[in-house]
Amino acid sequence: MAKVPVQFTLNGSEKAEFVEGGTTLLHALRDKIGDTSPKGGCHQGTCGACSVIIDGELRLSCLTLAETCGGADIRTTSGLAEAGVLHPLQRAFLDAFATQCGFCTPGMIMAAKVLLDHTPNPSREDVVEALSGNICRCTGYEPIIQAVLTAARANSQNAA
Amino acid sequence: MELRKSYFADQRKDGLHEIGQPRPRLDSPGHVTGKTAYFADRNFPGMLHLKMVRSPHHHARIRSIDTSEAEKHPGVVKILTAKDVPHNVYTILILIQVGPEDETVLADGKVRWKGEAVVAVLAETERAAQEAAAKVKVDYEVLPAVFDMEEALKPGAPLVNEYHGQNYYLYDSGECRKVRFGDVEAGFAEADHILEQSYQSSPIEHAPTETTGCVVMPEGNDRFTCYTNTQAMFFTLDNTSIILQMPGSKLHFVGGTVGGGFGGKVDVIVEPIAILGAKLTGRPVSFIYSREEEMQISSPRAAEKVVIKDGVMNDGRIVARQVTGYTDAGAYSRHSPYGAQKGAAHYPGPYTIPNVWIDTYCVYTNRTPSSAMRGFGVTIGDFALEVQMDKLARLIGMDPLEFRFINAYRDGDTKAHRQPTEGAALIECMQEASRAANWPVAEKYMAMSSYKKGA
Amino acid sequence: MAIRRGRGVAAINYPTGMNLGGDPTQALVHSTPTGNFMVTLSSVDLGQGLKQIMAQICAETIGVPTDRVTIDTADTDTGPHCMGTFASRGTHRAGNAVIQAAKEARQVMLEVAAEELEVNASDLETDGQGNILVKGAPQKSISIFDVALSAHFKRGRSISGRGMFLIPRSYPEKETGAMKPSTCYAHACTVVEVEVDDETGEVTVLTVKNVFEIGRALNPKMVEQQLVGGSWMGISHALYETTEPYYPNRDHGGTDFNQYLMPGPGDLAQTEIIVLERPSADGPYGAKGPGEMCANPQIPAVANAVFDAVGVRIDTLPITPERILRALKAQAAN
């Protein structure tokens, strides 16, 4: 079968792979490159577990074809901690006990990251809207909302 | 959250070092960094993908299955039908002697619900498996189906499952599990009011964010490692051993880190057929439910119908309660006979009632087999019981919360199943709810205690 | 148009563990040469945090901090039998097995320490920080690190233990149903406030006040996680969820998270959780199983609140806007 070359930056490092035509970015990241932090919860675009950041925008990797990502800057949750130091969002999720089974967590963190990148001091409503494409079945959402608000406060205190 | 330490302080040992401490979860760092390994995070070279050909009919005879075109499809490695499964008819609870075996791994001669697995296709890619699955030809003779539990229990209804011979599970106690305590008819005769009401639910889905699935790796020494998100490792291993007629020593299951279960991953569905595929091809096999399969193919919580007839006195005492519960098992037992049994044990709820009559039925219909879910056998019963309690209170003009105090079970009370009540705390929960919700009740109720009367 | 407000209450209990018993769980505990402890199980963590709780239970029993305990679970080549994680049995059954295994290991540990300190093992106690002290003479002590080294390299002892927990199976009497379904029960009482739009049947849950009695909150933050999530699921079950919206008609079953309805982050009620602890006689440190029952009382409480608000009884789940609207129209017609 004919394979297609794809080349992009993942969490700052260059990646080049040959994939089958029609391969989703989710599949390429997980099964070709070995970054399993995006999760395949539905492959329908309805759960958000596969959320990644492409060129600064939140996207669903399950509905994005890898071959449309040539030259893109792709960020995933596995690349968020720097030199072993957790990102404030990751720290806030830990402290708020905002993870249970953990399957939705990487996608939630991606959604929250994009929010805080654009809106450093979000309202609760902003957070709710930002997380609205991500399904969590364990927590009832409240601890996750609180974690994002806490991370935002921590960020703004650091900036001050 | 608030811990109210004032209740039961005499029974609790405080001052422990680790217990009662809000220690951080040791698994959370893996969750927030995306490093936690779930079963599907293992990817092996040469892995095959399993897709199921499923019944489009609710009830049908299978006249023939033709896989010849599918076998020729590029990328197809193996196609499995019922004849390939060594012990094709099974039931999960046979391990604890709850039979009969009533379900096929792959349909043999008949399908009993829309979505039932008929043919398994193993191919190099998911796409090739999907394309080949579309080429499998199954010739069906559609049979009349039954979806309504009451219809299913009527004489002359289509027979859902021949392994049972009737559309209900036959307990050692007969067509239903029974509890008989006191004299319910005498209770009704003495009651000031009688209220009979019917409650109904529809099936619901566990909807974990991670769908059911497994990845199987042949170890090369006639053993197979199965990475799975089952909720019960040995339950799955032992049932697989029976289905595949393979010694348990050949099976190695690895799991324990699951993306949500809620009871939906206690059925043994994906592992046996995936291991069979790995055995017959010598290749790693992945069988992961699509979200659509998780929603409509995996077992839901059963629909239930609950009929409650109560006799109540004007002073608030419930003197008789008769409950008839129906659990819609769908086409196969799975855990439903256990669930209906659990319901029988749960009624009449956390209340002390002198005359109780319980019948719980496990009914077969032509729908997706139901199984365990969070609150199994109890959740819908509690809905029915507690709405009934509200209606009874209003019927006799009493505050619904006070009405519950009057009937609440306490230490030493004998339950309908004849066990003495121990460790009750319903009254204290209601007292605290009264305070928290600013729903005042009479002082005598706030002075009550669950502790053994007279003690 | 009118938005009508109502409140409802429900009280429940829930059995811990597999109904009728007969559901074994076993555990093995051993120390490493430097006094860290390994708990080997085949129990499954579904996200509720079983691994963490088993670590805390083992740590408490042995007398070390929780971070000195590692959980190795759910590998059938190494883990002893567990019936599975379901029926609110994980903490209760596996916890008891871990306690038993840890007690056996602790006894060996104390015996080795006794030899090192030249006292009787029965005179020793642990400080929870990783040290073994002589009761009444705490200046005479030895670290568990040194005890483990001694056991491994000097005394030839295995600081290890086996644990098993099995409640004998009960068989219901055929005619009367006499049986022993469970050994302990958790309890709850929930009060829910709702608003109902009487023109559309839409329900908004305003507040949910839950009181749960769960035996013992082994880790209060994890208990809170489960209770908050469970309360949300109960509301979801009451008002939203169904795989067969037109049951018993089989058509229009949802196949994705757009069609299978659950409350979103914009639908959250103000939720309060209060926990009472009446330790169970046979629970690990008194714990019962809170995992399932925490999602039950909200369902009838919502149904009762809807009645309180608009005077119609919806006796069929889920309590959809359509069912409410139909009932309101029927009520108006009468």
Next chain:
Amino acid sequence: MALALQTFSTVGDANAALKATGTRYLGGGTLVVRAANEGDISVSGLVRSTDPSLSAIEIDNGKARIGASVTMAAIARHPELGAIAKAARAVGGPAIRNMATVGGNLFAPAPYGDFAVALLALGATVDTDDGEMPIEDFLAGRDGSRAIVTSVRFELPKAENFRFLKVSRVKPKGVSVLSIAAALEQAGDSTVSSVRIALGCMADRPMRARGAEKALIGSTLNQDGIAAALAAAGEGTSPITDPIASAWYRAEVLPVHLGRLLLG
């Protein structure tokens, strides 16, 4: 066979490639990649075009031209499209809005296609590689359409003249029980001088509420003034039944929600 994606710099070339059987146009992927993921093997090839005009938003003299590849997020944040931002924000969650396109929304079956409901109320013109047509005609013939949509054009409403409501069970992101868009102008005496009302979920695709429109002309937006329009709201509708709601429920609450939108 693997799913082959062909990328063309011009719409014309892409359109030519789209004629091959089993080929579908790849916009944001929210419909077609999902279908492929779910095992729809009728799709064997995908075509897309990177023509920059497809991604352009042009506003000129009160007229808007939005390229078919423009996403809902791009519309929602565009400073001059504030009047219709609400309709764009009604689509999906944030990630979906970064992917879902105007062109794709025109093809989305009910209960999806909320933005197309807005476009219908705006009386948009749909441009395809084969020419232009009124959105109503386009929607009616969309099942057989093989020409790539290149853009939609419409006259920008004043914010106060455009109303949009999406009713969903799940908040803030849920699919529609129904959606309503109304483009409405009032004369000096506050009576309605012109109105277009479009409905989502009241048929298998967006439709006009012509009965309600007719009844509104010349009336005042108060309880009595809109009564006739509400009574006529359901004319010609055949609401869908799906897991979200039944046709009965949708029909029952349509006048309620239309009334709230008109009076709100």
